[in-house]
Amino acid sequence: MVELDAPLAPLTTLRLGGPARRLVTATTDDEVVAAVREADAAGEPLLVLGGGSNLVIGDAGFPGTVLRIATEGFALDGTVLELAAGEVWADAVTRTVEHGLAGIEFLAGIPGSAGATPVQNVGAYGQDVAQSITEVVAYDRRDDRVVTLSNAECAFSYRHSRFKADPDRYVVLRVRFALEDNAGLSTPVRYAETARHLGVEQGEPVKLADAHGAVLRLRSGKGMVLDPADHDTWSAGSFFTNPVLSAEQYAAFLALTAGRELTAPAYPAPDGCTKTSAAWLIDRAGFGKGYGSGPATLSTKHTLALTNRGAATAEDLLALAREIRDGVRAAFGVELVNEPVMVGVTL
Numbered sequence: 001m002v003e004l005d006a007p008l009a010p011l012t013t014l015r016l017g018g019p020a021r022r023l024v025t026a027t028t029d030d031e032v033v034a035a036v037r038e039a040d041a042a043g044e045p046l047l048v049l050g051g052g053s054n055l056v057i058g059d060a061g062f063p064g065t066v067l068r069i070a071t072e073g074f075a076l077d078g079t080v081l082e083l084a085a086g087e088v089w090a091d092a093v094t095r096t097v098e099h100g101l102a103g104i105e106f107l108a109g110i111p112g113s114a115g116a117t118p119v120q121n122v123g124a125y126g127q128d129v130a131q132s133i134t135e136v137v138a139y140d141r142r143d144d145r146v147v148t149l150s151n152a153e154c155a156f157s158y159r160h161s162r163f164k165a166d167p168d169r170y171v172v173l174r175v176r177f178a179l180e181d182n183a184g185l186s187t188p189v190r191y192a193e194t195a196r197h198l199g200v201e202q203g204e205p206v207k208l209a210d211a212h213g214a215v216l217r218l219r220s221g222k223g224m225v226l227d228p229a230d231h232d233t234w235s236a237g238s239f240f241t242n243p244v245l246s247a248e249q250y251a252a253f254l255a256l257t258a259g260r261e262l263t264a265p266a267y268p269a270p271d272g273c274t275k276t277s278a279a280w281l282i283d284r285a286g287f288g289k290g291y292g293s294g295p296a297t298l299s300t301k302h303t304l305a306l307t308n309r310g311a312a313t314a315e316d317l318l319a320l321a322r323e324i325r326d327g328v329r330a331a332f333g334v335e336l337v338n339e340p341v342m343v344g345v346t347l
């Protein structure tokens with residue numbers, strides 16, 4: 001299906017941004033590949049759209065083809081799961097839990113499509129998709145062919161992947177996962193908050209349904225499960241990634257915070273780095289929950305979510321994001337990086 005001058009705001013969870021010159025909705029892999037080939041042959045800019053839950057689209061809209069992936073397919077063979085890119089991620093997670101399989105149960109309630117999950121290595125509550133993805137089937141625009149990439153070839157890292165690093169090359173068609181049959185139990189509870197909520201020690205498994213339910217409850221309490229009636233969920237989820245500081249940056253940061261008797265959360269990260277909490281930095285820099293008085297404010301439930309209160313433009317949201325980024329830099333010398341993908345705008 002092709003529509004011209006199509007509004008994009010209703011297709012995003014932030015509900016902002018201008019129209020697409022052309023919006024193509026593809027319901028089969030062949031339609032996806034054909035639409036990409038057609039746009040590429042015409043030299044037309046292309047934006048691949050899943051659930052629109054990780055996008056900030058500028059008010060001018062998109063001057064090219066927006067390809068909306070609406071393919072369907074949930075295929076389970078033993079513990080091997082294959083999802084079509086257009087499958088609704090949260091529904092697929094629920095179905096794996098109902099089948100008694102572990103591996104993605106802590107990723108419950110995350111909006112968007114299955115095909116987007118490898119792009120930023122979607123993660124929450126101690127799990128990310130890199131832990132269970134075995135293969136990603138994608139259309140390679142550079143070589144004009146469908147390829148199957150192994151987990152290692154996806155180059156996953158914290159909220160990052162080969163697909164994010166090279167955004168104009170691959171369109172994800174299918175994602176394959178190796179799940180676990182743990183006799184109805186989850187993978188070990190890795191996250192302190194979930195363990196507390198479930199009344200278990202970190203590292204213990206729990207019943208799959210309990211893990212799934214706990215995550216949904218925790219997420220709802222933070223406005224992180226979509227609810228059209230609740231403006232706190234008109235967001236792109238966490239707007240900033242948790243900063244990963246080099247040993248040198250972390251030492252400088254510690255010196256600064258020690259002077260103020262502040263103790264920031266700190267988690268070991270690869271290559272001797274330390275990951276700290278963007279939410280903590282934002283809050284301590286003076287931007288508490290609900291900060292802002294305009295049409296875009298922080299969520300009243302979560303400092304990391306920038307929200308549209310109903311009538312915000314992309315520029316309103318970006319002005320708030322810049323204020324927060326600059327405030328954190330001034331207070332802590334740490335540069336916050338946006339998690340959502342920016343379309344036609346920069347932070």
Ligand SMILES: Cc1cc2nc3c(=O)[nH]c(=O)nc-3n(C[C@H](O)[C@H](O)[C@H](O)COP(=O)(O)OP(=O)(O)OC[C@H]3O[C@@H](n4cnc5c(N)ncnc54)[C@H](O)[C@@H]3O)c2cc1C
Pocket residue numbers: 013047048049050051052053054055069085110111112113114115116117119120121122123124163167170171172173223224225226233235236237238341
């Ligand atoms: C309330 C809320 C809570 C959230 N919580 C989390 C969380 O806990 N953890 C987390 O990691 N994320 C979270 N997110 C962010 C978001 O849900 C995920 O990043 C999700 O995977 C995005 O999926 P999507 O289909 O909506 O992608 P879109 O927003 O449509 O697209 C995002 C990017 O992926 C690209 N893309 C989409 N589909 C494909 C494809 N098939 N092939 C190639 N590229 C593609 C797009 O071009 C774009 O660059 C949250 C968002 C919201 C609104």
